[in-house]
Amino acid sequence: MARLEIEGLCKGWDFPVIDRLDLTVEEGEFFVVVGPSGIGKTTLLRLVAGLERPDAGTIRVGERDITALPPYRRKVAMTFESYALYPHLSVFENIASPLRARGMAKAKIEETVIGVAKLLRIEQLLNRRPGEISGGQKQRTALGRTLVAEPDVFLLDEPISHLDAKIRHELRLQFHTLEELRSVATLYVTHDYAEALSLGDRIGVMGNGGLLQVGTAREIFQQPQHLFVAQHLGQPSINVVEASLSRADGSLQFTAEAGSLALPVAGPHSETLAAHKAGRITVGIRPQHVQVAKAGAETNGAAVVEAKVEIFEALGATGILMAESGGVKLMALTPPDAEFQHGEPVKLALRNEAFLYFDADSGRNVMIG
Amino acid sequence: MSRSNYGLVKYLFLAFMGLWLLITLFPFYWQIITALKSAAETNRTIPTFWPEVLHPENFVAVFAEASNFNALVDSFIIATGNTLASLFLGTLAGYAFARFPRQAGGENMAFWVLSNRMFPPVAVVLPMFFLFDATPWGTDSHITLIILYLVFNMPLATWLMMVFFRDAPRELEEAAYLDGYTPLRAFFKVTLPLVLPGMISVAMLCWIFAWNEYLFANLLVGTNVRTFTIVIPTFTHGSQTLWNLQMAFSLIAMLPPVILFILLRRYMVRGLSLGVVKG
16 A cells, blocks of 8 residues: 655657656545546556556655556556456456456456455356446446455546436445545546536646646636646536626726627726736637526626526526627536526526636636735 | 349359258268279279268278278377477467567567468478588488478467457556566466467468378378378379379368367357457
């Protein structure tokens, strides 16, 4: 049992995929790396697993430098996105594989495998082949194989992304409660932000070959340091408005570059933004901070605009509405019983004190140093 | 197409297939009835389509000369020895081409291996004779043909095994590494079982080729070692051909490959269903 330390890790083929990445996962910590497809998340795991050789950097587990060790000597276990179960072996033999590699006694293997199978509720499947079980069961088998290995580091590559929603949720809950996973350093990779926010003790958002922000779920959701982070977390994703700052009646406001939408900047933000040299700014508005009201209804608040409904999706527990106002399209979340028609005029009340402001060039959050 | 036309096409198709069957099965029929005829009956100007008297003792008579049975044994040793060697080398080479193409010499090297089969074999008969003559065991031994047939069977085994290894997901090997297996152990634990059905098909192809080979056997061996293929022509004497014995002997020689196929077919079918399991 030990912490995982990654320092200055680089890996590229024709172009750099991972560029000077630093990361420490404490013993017992569940660290989730989230990022869009093709950003290098799997490459990161394969580097830690030893399936790829880094171009530069070091990987340490506790005091051991494992950078140059082959995978079979690293004491690292990994589940693959495709599960990578051995098709010619039974579920039992698949789970027993790491124990057989170690030459464990037969009786002990049986005891261990059955123990893990019970934990994952697949004990009735032990005699089946991977081809004869469902996707969720395959995932449990793959998980079982990594659990029995008792490694120093767990690597989980999109373990539940390809399952249907119900089983995904069930397995997600299981990840919360598995003692074995919660007692060593775990690196979990996913493109699903909800999974990341739900599971991670800490979360790292990956982009540009490194981790753009590392923090707790609350930190990275509420205070994204980078536009990329804000865009990647949240469903529906954040509204992004390219705008220019100006003063009207002594107070600061911004006007969308794509149209005529103009909104006042909330008091607490004004000071920082006034100091921001460039007049151009990227504004992030989370859909849950946009309230939708019928055209005639009373609304209060500093930032109310007229809009027209373009798309409305009623999703049961909530609704997603896309409206157009002054040439800018904005997404909003609506209450479950709300009903809107295409082309219907509405009012949008925006909570401007919750807006996020990013530098138009670098994408950095200008509210955070 | 109208209904009656469809029926007509169907009957034409059946007629064609029937004719085809007749053409392909006739030689077997002729082989069998000839093997059961007397020598005199085989040489009639007007052939008979069914033996007047059945002579099953022909199948025993072919072994009057003990060396005829030894020829089957020699063929068996050579075919099996060559198949094992082809599989061993072809599997290793195929694995290298599939997993480490750059280190193994890439596409060009793989093509060179295959190109050895494009050569007209008769062109190298004489050099081969002198080459093997210079070895301690000489030309007239099992090992000569076992090695020589590698020229044809190893490229085949290499290429087919290469394709099978390419189809075997690399991730399974990687999973085995992470389970704690060294590359060699992972190969035997995961990869080899996956390609085993393919390997059995390759083995059958190699074995049948080596079993049936005539040209090189005829020119290189003949005294210490005789394959059955060079025994068959010996039933032709100066003045006459013992057609009945020749056919009886070749029927017996057909049995081993047929039995082999029936025995191994089960594994091949099982292998096919294994292949559809997604990793």
